[in-house]
Amino acid sequence: MEHVSAKDILGMEKTYRRNLIHCCTGYKSANLVATQSSEGKPYVAVINSIFHMGSNPPMLGFILRPQTIPKKIYKNILETGYFTVNHIHKDMIEQAHQMADNINSENSGFTPTGFEKELLEEFPAPYVKQSALKLGCKYLEKYHIKENNTEIFVAGIEHIYYEAGIQMPDGWLRLDDAGPGTVTLNGLDGYSLPSLLDRFRYAKPGQEITSFFKTVKT
Amino acid sequence: MEHVSAKDILGMEKTYRRNLIHCCTGYKSANLVATQSSEGKPYVAVINSIFHMGSNPPMLGFILRPQTIPKKIYKNILETGYFTVNHIHKDMIEQAHQMADNINSENSGFTPTGFEKELLEEFPAPYVKQSALKLGCKYLEKYHIKENNTEIFVAGIEHIYYEAGIQMPDGWLRLDDAGPGTVTLNGLDGYSLPSLLDRFRYAKPGQEITSFFKTVKT
Numbered sequence: 001m002e003h004v005s006a007k008d009i010l011g012m013e014k015t016y017r018r019n020l021i022h023c024c025t026g027y028k029s030a031n032l033v034a035t036q037s038s039e040g041k042p043y044v045a046v047i048n049s050i051f052h053m054g055s056n057p058p059m060l061g062f063i064l065r066p067q068t069i070p071k072k073i074y075k076n077i078l079e080t081g082y083f084t085v086n087h088i089h090k091d092m093i094e095q096a097h098q099m100a101d102n103i104n105s106e107n108s109g110f111t112p113t114g115f116e117k118e119l120l121e122e123f124p125a126p127y128v129k130q131s132a133l134k135l136g137c138k139y140l141e142k143y144h145i146k147e148n149n150t151e152i153f154v155a156g157i158e159h160i161y162y163e164a165g166i167q168m169p170d171g172w173l174r175l176d177d178a179g180p181g182t183v184t185l186n187g188l189d190g191y192s193l194p195s196l197l198d199r200f201r202y203a204k205p206g207q208e209i210t211s212f213f214k215t216v217k218t
Numbered sequence: 219m220e221h222v223s224a225k226d227i228l229g230m231e232k233t234y235r236r237n238l239i240h241c242c243t244g245y246k247s248a249n250l251v252a253t254q255s256s257e258g259k260p261y262v263a264v265i266n267s268i269f270h271m272g273s274n275p276p277m278l279g280f281i282l283r284p285q286t287i288p289k290k291i292y293k294n295i296l297e298t299g300y301f302t303v304n305h306i307h308k309d310m311i312e313q314a315h316q317m318a319d320n321i322n323s324e325n326s327g328f329t330p331t332g333f334e335k336e337l338l339e340e341f342p343a344p345y346v347k348q349s350a351l352k353l354g355c356k357y358l359e360k361y362h363i364k365e366n367n368t369e370i371f372v373a374g375i376e377h378i379y380y381e382a383g384i385q386m387p388d389g390w391l392r393l394d395d396a397g398p399g400t401v402t403l404n405g406l407d408g409y410s411l412p413s414l415l416d417r418f419r420y421a422k423p424g425q426e427i428t429s430f431f432k433t434v435k436t
């Protein structure tokens with residue numbers, strides 16, 4: 001096994017360190033976050049840090065870094081209070097990665113990449129039409145993380161759109177069936193396609209774990 | 219497309235809502251977090267909310283919910299200041315899901331599940347021997363999220379252990395080659411195995427996106 005310590009990490013070349021550290025915590029969610037300015041100009045970028053914060057009320061969070069933030073996302077969310085989260089699917093990865101580049105550029109809209117803007121239910125932020133699973137979110141608060149000068153944005157989930165066929169009777173959504181499959185990120189730039197191995201029921205202590213698909217598999 | 223609004227979500231049966239909301243933000247990281255009490259008694263549980271917080275200094279975060287937290291994890295981290303993060307691989311999912319159940323039980327150690335505890339470099343928290351990618355972390359701070367009464371724990375990454383063969387020259391780790399492959403979580407209980415589709419370089423505005431593997435693929 002290779003071993004690197006905090007001292008080794010701090011001494012690494014910047015890109016090398018960023019690649020290593022972005023990979024070491026495991027797979028990340030892969031979403032396009034779309035906003036619009038107070039003048040109605042749309043802006044979209046890849047955000048790999050969206051995380052579940054709670055189900056009741058439905059909430060998510062994500063991190064913005066002052067050094068590398070998509071400044072327009074930051075500004076638009078604080079000005080308008082709304083944004084959308086759109087899953088990136090297998091057939092969207094090249095286009096999506098062009099939006100990752102938007103983080104540091106002034107180029108911004110949907111048009112250059114071929115993604116189409118979609119307005120739904122008079123929600124004050126655009127969705128990405130190509131995405132088969134998307135959320136309309138309302139900004140609630142930001143928390144400053146003093147240890148590395150980042151901001152955690154916290155938002156409520158106001159709308160969820162998804163294909164009916166991917167939902168199981170207990171509410172669960174099968175993400176490898178969402179569109180041509182929702183992807184996950186390995187580091188900053190490795191787009192990966194997951195396949196469901198199994199889904200397990202919670203066992204009572206001492207009981208055997210059972211699969212949801214056992215009757216199908218055996 | 220199905221559409222559910224915040225009002226619909228708040229009216230859902232609890233398990234249904236939890237399944238839906240845990241799936242809708244995309245894939246999650248799948249890790250075993252291991253700690254020990256101040257008396258040296260180990261405790262391990264699945265944590266699906268580990269997220270990258272920054273590379274310099276190397277930091278990660280995760281969420282603990284007062285209602286459902288693994289109370290021993292909370293207590294041990296605050297008492298000892300240290301914990302480890304251990305990737306869950308394809309061959310570990312059934313065992314790992316038994317640890318998910320530990321969240322609400324008093325049963326805690328490694329032994330009942332067959333996972334083995336590993337002590338490395340005199341680090342004051344145990345690692346999971348079966349894991350091929352693991353981190354030694356130092357607790358830094360917790361932030362109370364008032365909107366849903368959760369805590370975000372923030373930690374520094376002090377040690378990284380991984381197999382040399384999974385690293386590319388630019389630091390990036392190929393997670394589908396870590397052990398028999400690192401898994402990702404679809405919701406709370408759907409263990410999925412990703413395969414790398416492609417890895418892209420950042421393009422300058424107006425330039426075409428290029429793949430790291432283009433020379434291999436064509």
